[in-house]
Amino acid sequence: MYQFFIEENQLAGDRISILGGDVNHIKNVLRMKVGERVRVSVSYNGRSFFGIIDTILDDEVIVVIESEDENGTELENRIYLFQGLPKGDKMELIIQKAVELGVYEIIPVAMKNCVVKLDDKKAGKKVERWQAIAESAAKQSKRTLIPEIQMPLSWKEALKKAEELDVVLVPYECERGMEATREIMKQIQPGQSIAIFIGPEGGFSLEEIEGIAPTNKGEGVSQVLEEKAHRVSLGRRILRTETAGLATLAMLIFCLDE
Secondary structure, eight states, X not given: OEEEXXXXXXXXXXXXXXXXXXXXXXXXXXXXOTTOEEEEEETTTOOEEEEEEEEEOSSOEEEEEEEEOSSOSOOSSOEEEEEEXXXXXXXXXXXXXXXXXXXXXXXXXXXXXXXXXXXXHHHHHHHHHHHHHHHHHHHHTTOSSOOEEOOOEEHHHHHHHHTTSSEEEEEOTTSOOHHHHHHHHHTOOTTOOEEEEEOOTTOOOHHHHHHHSOSSTXXXXXXXXXXXXXXXXXXXXXOOHHHHHHHHHHHHHHHHOO
């Protein structure tokens, strides 16, 4: 069953109006017909419906709702991936796979060891493309919402945003073994928001790692983050920046998904 996304104002009573590029996709790519079943979700609130295509027009497809999907496909926990800006097109792969794995929001972060430098104009174009990749991945993986890709933040801005969340995980190659990681993840409660901080190719700088999850608590870390930030291990091997966040998401799914 194919998945489509709409805005709230495209939902009226028992009818859904599909507009824009999806109309051409339904008509000319998928070659769908009246009477076929589809799944439609409201982009940013997670409500999903099963319905039947009732009318196919040149600029609109009308779907009659059969039922609302009460179960959905979203985790109870909202997971925010703070990704150090990587080189080349690695961010596209990270976004695609992170969306498939259930991330709620992705925040690119300009860290000290990032090679990539984006001004506002370049960042805007990148984010537009990244958002399109997130939407495509959300459709493919039958998500009930489209994760948002934020404009890149500075390190200080990222820490400020993380202070609003419940748990902060910082995968770090020098951290103790996997048993501690299991203990930390098992303590996460349903509904808690989770931040994952991933360094770029050059890793976190010493100032960054000590500023978010220091070896000795209380030295250089904000009081808000002091009790919620945890360094975690992802195993005995060193993972690339495009692998580390995905590995962390997979571990969280194992612990949190029903």
